[in-house]
Amino acid sequence: ENVLTQSPAIMSASLGEKVTMSCRASSSVNYMYWYQQKSDASPKLWIYYTSNLAPGVPARFSGSGSGNSYSLTISSMEGEDAATYYCQQFTSSPSTFGAGTKLELK
């Protein structure tokens, strides 16, 4: 199966700081998808087709990448952005998720 490796596993950022997290696939994928999950809540679709923001997602978020390497960037950290972010691929079966990057507010 296609293993997705997210880094870092845990990170912290101050308000207003730029944040970038990575997702690397063991095999090339066509697109990457990102979900945000907060404690005791279900995941929410955040970014689809690598760079498209889901409805309601603030414009400070962006996604990019191709092939084996993808990233999610927050241009200016806000408190509500503290959460765990998971990447997911659908290019090959089974669909797989990364282990997540936990983003904390410093």
Place this chain on the structure above:
Amino acid sequence: QVQLQQPGAELVKPGAPVKLSCKASGYTFTSYWMNWVKQRPGRGLEWIGRIDPSDSETHYNQKFKDKATLTVDKSSSTAYIQLSSLTSEDSAVYYCARGGGNYDYWGQGTTLTVSS
């Protein structure tokens, strides 16, 4: 508005089976695949499989092929996952999630506890 309603919790004894439900509303149930995802603390998310409610076509993650069975009841717009021969490894939160590609709506999840 789209909703996927799941019971909050289930407690089941080891060795027994369980059938978890996911009741859909706010959209045409037969127009979207329904997926099931497992989440254990510290273990991230695992895709179990998906079902097409229009014809019950299923696709499973090979890892769960002998563990999970997906079904639907079109008359009540409800999807089900049956898990067999439960062990402690099956204790987790089980989510239903709509979509053939990205999962745009998720249920609140059912916390399954396997314990005697």
